[in-house]
Amino acid sequence: xxxxxxxxxxxxxxxxxxxxxxxxxxxxxxxxxxxxxxxxxxxxxxxxxxxxxxxxxxxxxxxxxxxxxxxxxxxxxxxxxxxxxxxxxxxxxxxxxxxxxxxxxxxxxxxxxxxxxxxxxxxxxxxxxxxxxxxxxxxxxxxxxxxxxxxxxxxxxxxxxxxxxxxxxxxxxxxxxxxxxxxxxxxxxxxxxxxxxxxxxxxxxxxxxxxxxxxxxxxxxxxxxxxxxxxxxxxxxxxxxxxxxxxxxxxxxxxxxxxxxxxxxxxxxxxxxxxxxxxxxxxxxxxxxxxxxxxxxxxxxxxxxxxxxxxxxxxxxxxxxxxxxxxxxxxxxxxxxxxxxxxxxxxxxxxxxxxxxxxxxxxxxxxxxxxxxxxxxxxxxxxxxxxxxxxxxxxxxxxxxxxxxxxxxxxxxxxxxxxxxxxxxxxxxxxxxxxxxxxxxxxxxxxxxxxxxxxxxxxxxxxxxxxxxxxxxxxxxxxxxxxxxxxxxxxxxxxxxxxxxxxxxxxxxxxxxxxxxxxxxxxxxxxxxxxxxxxxxxxxxxxxxxxxxxxxxxxxxxxxxxxxxxxxxxxxxxxxxxxxxxxxx
Amino acid sequence: xxxxxxxxxxxxxxxxxxxxxxxxxxxxxxxxxxxxxxxxxxxxxxxxxxxxxxxxxxxxxxxxxxxxxxxxxxxxxxxxxxxxxxxxxxxxxxxxxxxxxxxxxxxxxxxxxxxxxxxxxxxxxxxxxxxxxxxxxxxxxxxxxxxxxxxxxxxxxxxxxxxxxxxxxxxxxxxxxxxxxxxxxxxxxxxxxxxxxxxxxxxxxxxxxxxxxxxxxxxxxxxxxxxxxxxxxxxxxxxxxxxxxxxxxxxxxxxxxxxxxxxxxxxxxxxxxxxxxxxxxxxxx
Numbered sequence: 105x106x107x108x109x110x111x112x113x114x115x116x117x118x119x120x121x122x123x124x125x126x127x128x129x130x131x132x133x134x135x136x137x138x139x140x141x142x143x144x145x146x147x148x149x150x151x152x153x154x155x156x157x158x159x160x161x162x163x164x165x166x167x168x169x170x171x172x173x174x175x176x177x178x179x180x181x182x183x184x185x186x187x188x189x190x191x192x193x194x195x196x197x198x199x200x201x202x203x204x205x206x207x208x209x210x211x212x213x214x215x216x217x218x219x220x221x222x223x224x225x226x227x228x229x230x231x232x233x234x235x236x237x238x239x240x241x242x243x244x245x246x247x248x249x250x251x252x253x254x255x256x257x258x259x260x261x262x263x264x265x266x267x268x269x270x271x272x273x274x275x276x277x278x279x280x281x282x283x284x285x286x287x288x289x290x291x292x293x294x295x296x297x298x299x300x301x302x303x304x305x306x307x308x309x310x311x312x313x314x315x316x317x318x319x320x321x322x323x324x325x326x327x328x329x330x331x332x333x334x335x336x337x338x339x340x341x342x343x344x345x346x347x348x349x350x351x352x353x354x355x356x357x358x359x360x361x362x363x364x365x366x367x368x369x370x371x372x373x374x375x376x377x378x379x380x381x382x383x384x385x386x387x388x389x390x391x392x393x394x395x396x397x398x399x400x401x402x403x404x405x406x407x408x409x410x411x412x413x414x415x416x417x418x419x420x421x422x423x424x425x426x427x428x429x430x431x432x433x434x435x436x437x438x439x440x441x442x443x444x445x446x447x448x449x450x451x452x453x454x455x456x457x458x459x460x461x462x463x464x465x466x467x468x469x470x471x472x473x474x475x476x477x478x479x480x481x482x483x484x485x486x487x488x489x490x491x492x493x494x495x496x497x498x499x500x501x502x503x504x505x506x507x508x509x510x511x512x513x514x515x516x517x518x519x520x521x522x523x524x525x526x527x528x529x530x531x532x533x534x535x536x537x538x539x540x541x542x543x544x545x546x547x548x549x550x551x552x553x554x555x556x557x558x559x560x561x562x563x564x565x566x567x568x569x570x571x572x573x574x575x576x577x578x579x580x581x582x583x584x585x586x587x588x589x590x591x592x593x594x595x596x597x598x599x600x601x602x603x604x605x606x607x608x609x610x611x612x613x614x615x616x617x618x619x620x621x622x623x624x625x626x627x628x629x630x631x632x633x634x635x636x637x638x639x640x641x642x643x644x645x646x647x648x649x650x651x652x653x654x655x656x657x658x659x660x661x662x663x664x665x666x667x668x669x670x671x672x673x674x675x676x677x678x679x680x681x682x683x684x685x686x687x688x689x
Numbered sequence: 690x691x692x693x694x695x696x697x698x699x700x701x702x703x704x705x706x707x708x709x710x711x712x713x714x715x716x717x718x719x720x721x722x723x724x725x726x727x728x729x730x731x732x733x734x735x736x737x738x739x740x741x742x743x744x745x746x747x748x749x750x751x752x753x754x755x756x757x758x759x760x761x762x763x764x765x766x767x768x769x770x771x772x773x774x775x776x777x778x779x780x781x782x783x784x785x786x787x788x789x790x791x792x793x794x795x796x797x798x799x800x801x802x803x804x805x806x807x808x809x810x811x812x813x814x815x816x817x818x819x820x821x822x823x824x825x826x827x828x829x830x831x832x833x834x835x836x837x838x839x840x841x842x843x844x845x846x847x848x849x850x851x852x853x854x855x856x857x858x859x860x861x862x863x864x865x866x867x868x869x870x871x872x873x874x875x876x877x878x879x880x881x882x883x884x885x886x887x888x889x890x891x892x893x894x895x896x897x898x899x900x901x902x903x904x905x906x907x908x909x910x911x912x913x914x915x916x917x918x919x920x921x922x923x924x925x926x927x928x929x930x931x932x933x934x935x936x937x938x939x940x941x942x943x944x945x946x947x948x949x950x951x952x953x954x955x956x957x958x959x960x961x962x963x964x965x966x967x968x969x970x971x972x973x974x
Contacts, residue, residue, distance in 0.1 A: 159785065210968055220918060221967050224960040227915050231957040241953075343911045347792060354789060385804045392796030399790045400780045 109278060117271035124260035133263040135376065137331060140266035141324055142372045144273045145345070146352040146364035148320030151277055152313045153350075154358030155286060157293035162203075162222025164345035165229045166318040169196040170325025172233055175244040175335040186252050189326045196322025197315045199229075204314040208307055223346070230341035243336035251330055265327045273320050274365060280316070281361035284552050284560050289313055290359075291549055294538035301498050303524030303553035303603065355398050357405030359540065366406055415581075449476040451638050452497070452607055457506035457516075459492055459662075466492040468662035469506070474607065479629075479639045481653035481670065483646075485682055489662040490642045491533070494609050497640070498530045499523035510607065527555035529605035533612040535592040537584035543595055544580040547571055547602045554603025567602055574598035574628070590621050594628075601632065608632065609640040614648055626651055658682065696826050701944040703827055709940025710837030713933030714898060715913065716920040717843060718891035724927020725864040726881055726888075727784045728777060731914070732791035733892050735798035736766060738910050740896025742806055745813045745905060755815045755901055762893040770889025771882045778881060795910065802907040811905040832901035839898060840933055843891060848929035860884060864927060916956070919963040938962075 124133060149163045173192035177183040183191075207221055233239045254264040280286040288309050291299035300306045329335055348371065349364075356367025371391070378387030402409045452474040459467040467489045474480050482490050495501045497508055499520030508516045510526055529550070537546050547570050551563035558566060571580050574594040584592060593613055600608055610629070614622050626648050633639055643649050649656065649670065656673050658666040660682040666673045673679055719733045744758040753761075773794070777787055821830040851857035862870040863877055871877045899905075920939055924931030939962060943955040 206968065217967055220922060221964060223915060224919065224963045224967075227956050228960045228964070231954060231960075235951065235953055343914065351789065351792075354786075385800045388803075389797045389800035392793040392800065395793035395796070396790050399782070399786050399793070400776075403783070403786055 106282065110275060113271060113274050113278065117267060120267050121264065124255040124257070124263060130257065130259045133257075133259045134331075137259075137263045137266040138376070139369060139372050140263075140270035141328055141331070142348070142352065142368040143270045143365045144266075144320060144324040145349050146356070146368040147273050147277045147361075148317050148324070149349045150317075150353045150358055150361075150364040151280060151320070152310075152317035154353055154360075154364065155280070155289035155293060156310060156313055158310065159219045159350065160222040160317075161219045161346045161350070162225045163317075163321055163349050164341055164343070165222065165226040166196040166200055166321040167325040167328075167345055168226070168229060168233070168340040169199050169318075170322030171329045171335055171340050172238055172244075172325075173322065174326035174329040175246055176238050178249045178329070179244045179246045179335075184252075185249055185330060189323060192322045192326030192329075193319040194322075196325065197319035200314045200318030201311055204311045208310050226341055226346070230337050233341075234337045239335075239337055243334055246330055246333045246335065249330060249333075262327065262331050266331075269320075269323050269327060273323075274362070276316065276320070277361040280313075282560075284563075285309065285312070287545070287549050287552060287560065290541065291538050291553075293359075294540055295536055297500065298532070298536045298538070299553075300520040301500050301524060301530065302550050302599070303521045303555070303557075305519070305521045307519070351395055354403075354405055355395075357407030357409075357411075359404070360407040360411070363405055363407040415583075450474070451476045451511065453507075453509040454497070455507040455509070457493070457496060457508065458504045459489075459496055459501055460504045465662050467496060467503075467659075470659070470662075470664050472657055472664060472667065474638060474640060476638055477633070477636065478654040479633055479641050479652050481649045481656035482640055482642045482659065483644075483649060483656055484659035487661075488659040488682075490659055491611060492662070493659065494530055494611050494640070494642060497523075497607075498528060498609060521553070524554050524603060525557065527604075527606035528609070529554055529600040529603040529607070530609040531593075531596040531600045531611055531613055533615060535584075535589075535596045537592060537595055537599070539584055542581050542583060543571060543576055543587070543598075544568070546584065546595060547598050550599045551602040551604075554605065556602070556604040563602075570598045570602045573601065573631075589616055590618075593617065593625070597625075597628065597632075601637075605637060607638050607640065609642070611642050612644065614643055614645045622648060698945070698948060700827055701948045702941055703829070704833075705941035705944030706937055707830070707833035707837055707940070708944070709937030710833070710840040710933070711895070711898065711902065712917055712920045712936030712940055713844065713924075714836060714840040714895040714936075715892070715917050716924060716932035716936055717840070717847065717929070718888035718895070719917060720921040720924060720926055720928060720932045721847070721891075722885060722888040723921060724925070725860055725884055726774070727864075728782070728787040728791075728885075729784060730773075730791050730888070731788055732773065732794035732798065733888070734910050734913055734917070735795035736769065736889055736892035737896040737899055737913075738802060738905065738907065739798050740766060740893040741813075741900035741903075741905050742802055742811070742896075744897045744900045745811055746806075748813055748815055748900075755813065755897060759894060759897050762897060763890045766893035767886040767890040770886040770892075773889065774882050774885030778878065799907050799910055806905075806907075808907055813900040813905075815901065830902075832898070836898040836902060839894060840936075843894070844930050844933045851929060856880070856883075916959045919959045922963055923966055 120136070123136070145163065145167060149160065153159045170192035173195040174185070174188040177188040177191055178185045203222070203225060207218065234241060251258055251261050254261040280289070288299065288304040288306075291302065291304050292306050292309065296306055332339075352367035352371050353364040354367070355370060356365065357363030374391060374394070375387065378390055398405075404412065450473050454473075455471050457467055457470045458465060470493065482493065484490055492501065496503050499515065499518060499522065503516050506516060507514050510523075510528060513526065515523055515526060538549065541549065544564070544567050548560070548563040548567035551558050551566045551570075552560060556563075556566070568577075568580070571577055574597055576591060576594055576598060579587060579591060584595065587595060593616075597610075597613065600610075613629075614625055617625060622645060629639065629641070629652055641649070641653055653670055655668060656670050657664055658673060658679050665678045665682060666676050715733070715737055719730060722728050722730045722733070740762050743762060744755060747753045747758045747761070748755050773791075777790065782790060817831050821828050823829070851861060859870070859875045860880055862873070863875055863880055867877055916939065920932050920936045923939070924933070924935035939959045942958045942962070946958045947955050
């Protein structure tokens with residue numbers, strides 16, 4: 105986290121706080137208030153939707169909950185106004201968490217569905233408020249509500265409240281952006297399943313982000329109630345709020361902490377100066393046109409464009425550097441002198457593990473042990489259940505039956521991030537890097553959330569080491585899309601290692617590599633084991649299986665048909681039959 | 690809570706069926722482009738209203754019969770749909786960004802309508818606009834009946850086209866897996882232009898029906914978004930018959946909620962249905 109940026113936010117806030125005492129006209133106070141208002145809404149929306157990619161169209165609902173929370177408590181019941189603001193935050197956050205707790209449980213509610221659900225909530229909430237005592241139809245007047253004296257005039261007081269809320273919102277947005285929490289949210293954005301397997305508690309993180317986002321929207325609503333002083337359902341819950349907020353964030357750049365604020369300032373000024381007076385109709389049309397042009401020509405927003413341009417400027421240096429595999433041998437890793445002998449201690453014990461998909465038993469009653477320090481080969485024909493086995497032991501699938509005992513603790517049935525935190529890591533056969541994070545960030549992210557559980561600063565340092573180990577130092581700041589397959593496979597490895605796993609599962613890391621690349625990879629896997637990591641090695645390249653493994657296990661149709669020393673197992677009749685058919689055996 | 694007479698209840702259910710026909714008609718084109726082209730075309734609502742206003746203009750100023758305006762508006766809007774698709778595919782717009790771009794179009798259409806026809810209420814007056822007849826004790830208004838019949842006709846026409854014609858099969862293949870379909874010789878580009886054109890032409894037809902039945906005002910555009918989205922989601926994206934069925938279910942349940950509770954409670958019905966469906970059968974979408 106950069107202290108300079110944080111103090112910068114507060115310094116600019118303090119400068120704006122001086123304005124009312126300098127005799128600025130009331131017009132400017134209310135204009136700037138509106139600016140703050142939209143900054144809070146757009147930035148708070150972005151904390152959930154920009155960072156995690158779960159677009160909410162329900163920001164109007166949370167904002168409306170805040171408005172009505174404050175309006176009802178202050179206007180109808182007669183609470184002092186400042187006391188209603190925490191209530192507005194709480195009501196909005198509780199609404200969000202209640203919604204999220206249900207919605208995020210349904211694994212398939214992602215993306216568009218989440219957007220529609222939140223839109224639907226807006227209409228439901230509006231209908232309830234309209235038909236109950238909270239509003240009842242005529243709206244709520246706040247004319248008689250005392251506004252606390254925070255400035256020389258009433259409009260100055262509202263201005264000050266908006267300013268404080270905007271500064272707090274920006275600070276929170278930045279703190280999250282630069283924290284481990286924020287990294288987890290970005291990982292959810294890029295690939296939620298992988299994020300969970302790498303150790304991000306995705307469900308909890310999404311709820312936290314939703315709560316913060318909704319709470320801030322509620323705060324904006326609470327303050328806005330006294331600004332407009334007459335609250336109605338049709339104005340509060342209009343579609344304009346969620347759509348403006350989305351527009352501002354996209355325009356500014358939703359992957360950046362300050363992007364939505366840039367967009368908010370731009371759109372608010374545009375709307376204010378174009379839609380007042382005789383040209384109101386043209387102003388609205390202009391806003392529509394600008395939206396179209398922005399999305400067509402810069403889909404990642406103003407700050408996204410700047411970031412891209414910046415990367416483009418720094419890339420040429422990387423392009424002329426030598427290919428990575430030539431750099432690999434120079435990586436500063438000290439190899440242990442002797443290969444450690446596998447011990448008899450059991451690291452992982454799998455008992456009666458079964459996974460059924462609607463009747464098909466992909467893994468059927470498998471019982472096996474993995475000993476500390478060994479490389480266990482897991483082989484079998486295509487469709488024999490190897491990948492399902494890995495998905496079970498990494499926690500991605502929950503087993504239908506059976507136990508997964510890792511270092512004495514039964515993990516079966518827990519969420520995948522608990523497996524990662526316990527010290528299990530995996531690679532994917534088809535590399536699944538977080539596409540909008542650089543190589544360095546990809547690796548650091550796993551160091552933060554995996555078994556190592558480092559802080560962000562430590563993780564970034566450790567990531568450098570693992571990238572060097574995988575020979576990717578030259579490409580540390582490249583995006584995964586710019587890597588070739590070989591480099592992506594090594595990124596997968598570096599990422600799995602950064603978790604400092606005690607058990608590493610390699611899912612066909614060699615497939616698609618050339619013979620010389622395979623040699624390099626085999627050598628690297630040996631070095632990984634030399635560091636004391638136990639490995640489950642799923643592979644079709646038999647040369648590598650024979651060279652690397654201490655023992656092998658053979659699966660066929662989900663069941664274990666043989667295990668033991670590689671040469672012995674490959675000569676068993678049942679194994680030959682599985683691979684080559686019955687006639688041969 | 691009030692207990693309505695049987696006749697009132699039946700009349701409400703009938704009007705629910707009619708409004709359901711309207712939902713289904715608007716939802717048809719929206720759902721097709723969403724499901725098959727992966728574009729959430731918010732401008733669909735703008736096109737419905739634009740077509741409604743154009744029809745109003747032709748009838749009131751030029752004295753053309755409302756149904757004849759269909760013959761002019763449907764081809765015109767087909768061309769608009771093709772143009773929009775060309776623009777969106779030219780820039781390789783993602784589904785989510787398509788929502789934002791078409792929102793931009795909608796705002797522009799709304800401004801255009803407001804500029805040309807002002808924000809005042811406009812009602813299309815035609816020879817049969819107010820006509821209704823009586824079956825049993827129930828009044829059947831002609832424009833609503835016309836809307837429902839058109840909705841049924843178009844839904845079944847699309848269903849049959851998707852099922853039995855080569856173009857329909859090609860479209861389903863394209864929706865399933867674009868690149869693979871293209872590898873088997875399907876002209877993806879042409880098909881999507883065609884499909885988008887048809888969807889927007891459907892919007893034009895819905896617009897004419899809308900003008901026949903409802904009072905027009907530009908700010909109403911967005912008030913239809915929520916419930917039609919619910920209809921499309923409930924009916925299934927890319928389905929031909931689904932939106933009509935879902936539209937009628939929602940229309941009828943709203944109508945019943947209106948007579949039993951109060952008209953202002955109606956929105957909660959469609960959205961509760963939508964929320965329940967999304968939570969328990971998210972696979973539908």
